[in-house]
Amino acid sequence: MSEKFTVEIITPDKSFLKSEAAEVTIPSYEGQMGILKDHISLITFLRPGFILIKNAEEKKFYVEEGTVEFSNNKLLILTSTVKDLKNFNKDLVENLVQEAEKKLNDQNTSDKEKYIISYKIDALKELSL
Amino acid sequence: MPSLDDLKKRIKSVKSTQKITKAMKMVAAAKLRKAQESAEKGRPYSQKMQNIILNLTKSINDPQNAPKLLVGTGEDKKYLCVVLTADRGLCGGFNSNICKLAKTNFKKIISEGKELNIITVGSKGHDQIKREYGKYVIKKFSFKDKKNISFNEADEVGKEIISLFNQNKFDKCIIFYNNFKNVITQIPQAQQIIPAETKNLKESNDQNFSYEFEPEEDEILEDLLPKNISTQVFKALLENAASEQGSRMTAMDNATRNAGDLVDKLTIDYNRSRQASITKELIEIISGAESL
Numbered sequence: 001m002s003e004k005f006t007v008e009i010i011t012p013d014k015s016f017l018k019s020e021a022a023e024v025t026i027p028s029y030e031g032q033m034g035i036l037k038d039h040i041s042l043i044t045f046l047r048p049g050f051i052l053i054k055n056a057e058e059k060k061f062y063v064e065e066g067t068v069e070f071s072n073n074k075l076l077i078l079t080s081t082v083k084d085l086k087n088f089n090k091d092l093v094e095n096l097v098q099e100a101e102k103k104l105n106d107q108n109t110s111d112k113e114k115y116i117i118s119y120k121i122d123a124l125k126e127l128s129l
Numbered sequence: 130m131p132s133l134d135d136l137k138k139r140i141k142s143v144k145s146t147q148k149i150t151k152a153m154k155m156v157a158a159a160k161l162r163k164a165q166e167s168a169e170k171g172r173p174y175s176q177k178m179q180n181i182i183l184n185l186t187k188s189i190n191d192p193q194n195a196p197k198l199l200v201g202t203g204e205d206k207k208y209l210c211v212v213l214t215a216d217r218g219l220c221g222g223f224n225s226n227i228c229k230l231a232k233t234n235f236k237k238i239i240s241e242g243k244e245l246n247i248i249t250v251g252s253k254g255h256d257q258i259k260r261e262y263g264k265y266v267i268k269k270f271s272f273k274d275k276k277n278i279s280f281n282e283a284d285e286v287g288k289e290i291i292s293l294f295n296q297n298k299f300d301k302c303i304i305f306y307n308n309f310k311n312v313i314t315q316i317p318q319a320q321q322i323i324p325a326e327t328k329n330l331k332e333s334n335d336q337n338f339s340y341e342f343e344p345e346e347d348e349i350l351e352d353l354l355p356k357n358i359s360t361q362v363f364k365a366l367l368e369n370a371a372s373e374q375g376s377r378m379t380a381m382d383n384a385t386r387n388a389g390d391l392v393d394k395l396t397i398d399y400n401r402s403r404q405a406s407i408t409k410e411l412i413e414i415i416s417g418a419e420s421l
Binding site: 069 | 174178180184343344
């Protein structure tokens with residue numbers, strides 16, 4: 001019996017990725033979440049972070065937000081901000097961090113947004129290591 | 130009977146029109162491929178989003194406390210109609226088909242004594258609707274200067290819809306657009322987005338999932354529903370873009386063919402009257418010679 005399930009990442013303009021996976025780690029709204037086969041049906045949100053898809057090899061993507069549905073061994077990730085890590089370089093990351101920090105210090109930003117942004121900064125900083 | 134010179138000019142003008150329509154057809158064909166691709170690629174996202182919403186709807190036990198965006202205000206008095214059309218003409222019945230469908234609905238809503246508000250997206254639709262229903266139009270969008278439709282434009286429309294809803298301006302929201310089936314067929318459609326339509330519920334088979342929610346159910350819905358509205362608008366815009374190019378391509382193809390037929394007919398006329406004038410001259414010469 002195979003221990004794999006299908007994972008699909010869909011953006012508004014295309015189907016970004018469809019593959020098999022043995023384990024997927026997603027940055028869910030309330031913390032990192034690892035999903036294996038036969039996980040209970042689930043709907044959750046994403047906060048900024050990395051999606052890690054483990055199969056024969058590991059794939060890693062950066063996301064800012066999204067919706068996740070898991071049912072019948074199908075993991076569905078709807079997001080408009082998924083990015084392949086290959087497209088990141090140091091300058092871009094630094095720019096993003098600066099932008100995010102600026103927004104974090106803005107008074108008009110609500111607490112909820114600040115929560116999200118702080119994760120965004122953490123994720124981006126982790127990347128530049 | 131037009132003179133030879135007139136016919137010649139006429140043929141020339143039809144030929145140049147034919148050149149234009151031919152060029153427009155080619156341009157539409159090239160754009161169609163791109164638009165069709167993005168429409169087809171965009172479908173899964175909106176469908177899956179709709180599915181999640183439907184699944185969520187099923188798991189709601191207490192409709193009274195459910196978010197209003199999902200179950201509606203419980204009333205049925207005020208309608209908001211969003212009519213999505215193109216910004217350019219010369220695409221056959223594309224714009225008029227949407228407007229026709231929309232107008233039938235408007236008539237129905239008004240005859241039932243309900244309040245009607247209209248938002249138009251795209252200038253062509255606005256032009257057609259303002260003549261009869263101008264006073265109901267509360268806002269118009271036009272993305273004429275945008276080359277490609279992105280999610281931002283849809284979001285703009287979606288946010289407007291939601292802010293109107295929060296101000297209690299309407300109970301039900303319907304969007305009108307053309308669904309792209311293939312190059313020759315586009316089906317004008319009316320889709321109710323607020324409250325979310327649940328009649329497709331059966332298609333997504335009656336399995337009863339009990340989902341685990343994280344964070345809480347209502348928090349998810351609160352966030353997801355506005356997103357879904359924008360997504361549905363975005364889908365409609367993409368379908369529309371593809372339909373517009375498809376419709377234009379067919380229309381221009383027909384126009385090119387018609388122009389060809391017209392040129393043939395005019396050429397025959399032209400040759401016939403040329404022959405007639407030659408014969409006439411010959412007869413004149415011969416009868417002149419005979420009388421000598």
